[in-house]
Amino acid sequence: VQLQASGGGLVQAGGSLRLSCTASVRTSSRFIMGWFRQAPGKEREFVAAYNWSGGSTYYADSVKGRFTISRDNAKNTVYLQMNNLKPDDTAVYYCAADSRLILSSIRYGDEYDYWGQGTQGTVSS
Secondary structure: OOEEEEOOEEEEOOOOEEEEEEEOOOOOOOOEEEEEEEOOOOOOEEEEEEEOOOOEEEEOOOOOOOEEEEEEHHHOEEEEEEOOOOHHHOEEEEEEEEOOOOHHHOOOHHHOOEEOOOEEEEEEO
C-alpha cells in the first residue's frame, strides 16, 4: 500500500489548511487511516484517525474542535481539515494506514504498517 499525502503550505495563525492522503489500493472496512505530525526537535505525535469500519473518528486533545478528519471512499482518500491554526501546529504531517490495527493502538504510530511522505504545514504568527 502506498500513501500519497498533499496539501501542506504556509498560512497565518487563524487560517486553514486541508491535507489529503490517497491510498494506492481500495480501502476496505478494515482500514484505519491516521495523521501524525512531527515538529522540529519534537517527537512524532498523533493528530487524528479515521476508522473505515463505522466511520469513527479520533483526535488528539490539542486539535479537538479545530481539526476534522473525513474520507472519500470512492477516492480512497482521507482528509484532514485544519482550522484556526496556531503556530504550535507547525510540523511535518504524515499520513499512515493499517488494515489490522486494533482500536486501542490507534494513537501509536509504531503500530501502523504504511506511511506516506510528509507534507509541511507552517503557521506564522
